[in-house]
Amino acid sequence: MRRVLITGGAGRIGRLLTQRFAGDYAVRSFDVAPHEPPDGVEAVRGVLGDLDAMVEACAGVDAVIHLAGIPSEALWEDLVRTNLDGTRTVLEAARLAGVPKVVLASSIHAAGFRSRTATPLPAWSAPRPDTFYGWTKAAMESLGSLYSDRFGLTVFAVRIGAFQETPWTEADVPIWLSPDDCVRLFRALVDTPVTGFRVVWGVSANSSGWLEHDGEIGYAPESDSENVAHLAERSDGNAHAHLGGMFCDIPLGKPRW
Numbered sequence: 001m002r003r004v005l006i007t008g009g010a011g012r013i014g015r016l017l018t019q020r021f022a023g024d025y026a027v028r029s030f031d032v033a034p035h036e037p038p039d040g041v042e043a044v045r046g047v048l049g050d051l052d053a054m055v056e057a058c059a060g061v062d063a064v065i066h067l068a069g070i071p072s073e074a075l076w077e078d079l080v081r082t083n084l085d086g087t088r089t090v091l092e093a094a095r096l097a098g099v100p101k102v103v104l105a106s107s108i109h110a111a112g113f114r115s116r117t118a119t120p121l122p123a124w125s126a127p128r129p130d131t132f133y134g135w136t137k138a139a140m141e142s143l144g145s146l147y148s149d150r151f152g153l154t155v156f157a158v159r160i161g162a163f164q165e166t167p168w169t170e171a172d173v174p175i176w177l178s179p180d181d182c183v184r185l186f187r188a189l190v191d192t193p194v195t196g197f198r199v200v201w202g203v204s205a206n207s208s209g210w211l212e213h214d215g216e217i218g219y220a221p222e223s224d225s226e227n228v229a230h231l232a233e234r235s236d237g238n239a240h241a242h243l244g245g246m247f248c249d250i251p252l253g254k255p256r257w
């Protein structure tokens with residue numbers, strides 16, 4: 001049974017993955033927030049910046065899924081400390097503990113200023129961040145690339161789209177990631193024999209989507225937002241102009257919630 005450390009295990013995506021991975025993987029969850037993990041999951045409480053704690057959490061692990069962080073626009077200093085310094089601690093701890101694979105939660109907002117393309121946009125296309133948040137995600141990706149090239153770690157950066165039960169707004173429809181596909185994607189990334197550094201889009205098989213799926217890693221999405229698009233609230237015209245939607249217009253460095 002593969003052993004997986006999930007940082008941010010108390011968060012929205014982390015809770016889903018710890019629940020759905022339990023039993024199939026030996027799961028350890030790491031989070032600053034107190035959390036009651038599902039049966040069979042080991043919970044560790046700690047902060048991202050604590051290298052010793054992170055090395056300990058990485059002991060004996062086959063793959064780290066790094067989700068912990070600030071998931072939206074926030075103060076520059078907070079974003080850099082948590083998303084960037086925190087990711088460096090995770091990569092460094094993985095290297096020191098001999099973990100061969102790290103999966104980083106990047107975001108669509110690392111490429112938020114991309115506009116719809118006639119052919120599916122590859123995930124390896126250069127970042128075009130839409131916020132300070134998106135910039136920290138782009139920087140995380142390139143830090144992962146550095147650790148992969150320098151130290152031979154396998155690092156996958158997932159540009160996660162709109163992870164929601166159903167798309168909240170029309171702008172979320174082409175970039176929706178259903179909970180079931182989210183589990184499929186992270187399972188594929190843990191299980192794939194593919195090595196090295198790569199960026200992948202974290203979206204479902206949306207009919208209205210325009211992001212290229214990476215078949216090589218074994219991710220076969222099954223959800224299509226078309227079937228639930230009628231539940232989405234209207235978005236104004238501007239929100240459709242770019243991949244990042246309204247994030248392209250929000251004030252930089254202002255916490256959103």
Ligand SMILES: NC(=O)c1ccc[n+]([C@@H]2O[C@H](COP(=O)([O-])OP(=O)(O)OC[C@H]3O[C@@H](n4cnc5c(N)ncnc54)[C@H](O)[C@@H]3O)[C@@H](O)[C@H]2O)c1
Nearest residue numbers: 008010011012013032033047048068069071105107160163
């Ligand atoms: N939810 C989405 O639609 C979405 C989209 C794109 C990217 N992402 C990325 O996926 C990841 C998870 O997203 P989420 O929606 O589950 O976020 P979330 O806010 O629900 O969970 C993040 C978790 O990280 C923990 N955390 C934050 N700072 C920490 C620190 N310094 N030390 C230890 N733990 C810390 C929090 O306690 C929380 O439990 C984030 O990195 C986010 O940027 C999410």
